[in-house]
Amino acid sequence: MRDMPKDIVKSSRVDGSKEPRGGFDTIGDLAIIKPPKNLNAADVRRLANSIIKKNKHIRGVFKKIGKIEGIERVQRLVWVCGGKSPLVIHKENGCSFYVDVKKVFFTPRLCSERLRISKLVKPKEIVLDMFCGVGPYSVQIAKRAKKVYAIDINPEAIRLLKLNLRLNKLENVKVFVGDSKKVVPKLNEIFDRVIMNFPLNSKAFLLAAIKACKETSVIHYYCFVNAKEGYASGVKIAIKDLMAIIPSHVKVLRIEDCAAGEVAPYLTRTCLDIYLRK
Numbered sequence: 001m002r003d004m005p006k007d008i009v010k011s012s013r014v015d016g017s018k019e020p021r022g023g024f025d026t027i028g029d030l031a032i033i034k035p036p037k038n039l040n041a042a043d044v045r046r047l048a049n050s051i052i053k054k055n056k057h058i059r060g061v062f063k064k065i066g067k068i069e070g071i072e073r074v075q076r077l078v079w080v081c082g083g084k085s086p087l088v089i090h091k092e093n094g095c096s097f098y099v100d101v102k103k104v105f106f107t108p109r110l111c112s113e114r115l116r117i118s119k120l121v122k123p124k125e126i127v128l129d130m131f132c133g134v135g136p137y138s139v140q141i142a143k144r145a146k147k148v149y150a151i152d153i154n155p156e157a158i159r160l161l162k163l164n165l166r167l168n169k170l171e172n173v174k175v176f177v178g179d180s181k182k183v184v185p186k187l188n189e190i191f192d193r194v195i196m197n198f199p200l201n202s203k204a205f206l207l208a209a210i211k212a213c214k215e216t217s218v219i220h221y222y223c224f225v226n227a228k229e230g231y232a233s234g235v236k237i238a239i240k241d242l243m244a245i246i247p248s249h250v251k252v253l254r255i256e257d258c259a260a261g262e263v264a265p266y267l268t269r270t271c272l273d274i275y276l277r278k
Contacts, residue, residue: 025108027101028088029057032077034064048080059083062101073105073133073198074154089167093118095139098163103156104134110197113260113271114140117195117220121145125192128212130180130205135161137195139168148173149187151180181208194219199269206245210276219274228266231259235270242272251277 025032031051035044048061060083066076077086086102093115099106118140121127125145129138132150134157142148142165150173152158158177165173176183185208194209196202199222209219221242225234235257246252253275260269 024051024061026058027099027106027108028090029059030083030086030088030101031055031058031061032064032075032101033061033080045081048082052082060085062086068105068200073131073200074103075101075105077102092136093140095136095143096164096167097134097136097139098160098167099134100156100160104154104160105157106134106136109261110136110269113258116258117141117271118144120218121193126189127193127195128184128187128189128191128209129195129197130184130209131196131198132161132175133157133197135164135173137197138173139164139170141195142170142173143168145193146172149176149189149191150174151176151178151183153177153179180205184208184212187212190214192217196220197222199224203241203245206242207247210246210250210278213276213278215278217276217278219276221272221274222260223270223272224263225259225268225270226266227262227268231268234268235272238270239272242274246276249278253277 033048035047044063051061052058061080062077063080064075065078068075087098087100090097090099092111114136117137121141121144123144123146127141127145127148129148129150132138132152135150138148138150150161155177158175161175191212192214194213196205196209196219202221202223223238225231225238227234239255256273258271260271263269
């Protein structure tokens, strides 16, 4: 196991995004709610009807009924009231996205984080998005980068990504469906920047990402940080786990952390920006 050099870790940065406690998420013109467990069906319906009444842009309400699970990262939802169609057009940072809330993973809570990453991209970069979904990173990055390679194991996400590329008039994104660990070695390409937005298990794909990097590169590695003993302490543990995976011949120049929202009590979604030299 590699030790973590004390001089490479920069102080924590927070991008300003906050996940609301209670309330609801808005994806397109749909509201996604997670009501308290003690509410019965009638109370949930009253809550949903109230959301539609008070928010004229909301046409329908869906309820979360479980955790995001499986390799396709699909959120289990059930319709509550209003419009039943789960397909919407969601707008973010000047881009538009077709999203089927019942068939693909999408969170509007990473809006500012996606903008942060896209602003780091330089015009000549070739970027790999290993878990692209419907393309919220790929589309925004493609407006700045030379080329983007986008991969997802969910065929429905890839189908919608292709629609989103046409919707946003982009032609510099290559799209692949499959397991990134199997797809990336076959791309015959090396990358300036890699996006790894799979906090449940990014570490299982880290070696594949490193092998695909150019001599000097950046990996945006998402993970969940346990902040029960404090956020900074949780970040140190996450980085220590990370360093144990990175091969000894790869030099870690620095790591910067960016908190991207609390997903549960004492659990923070975090991006570790890893600057490497091979």
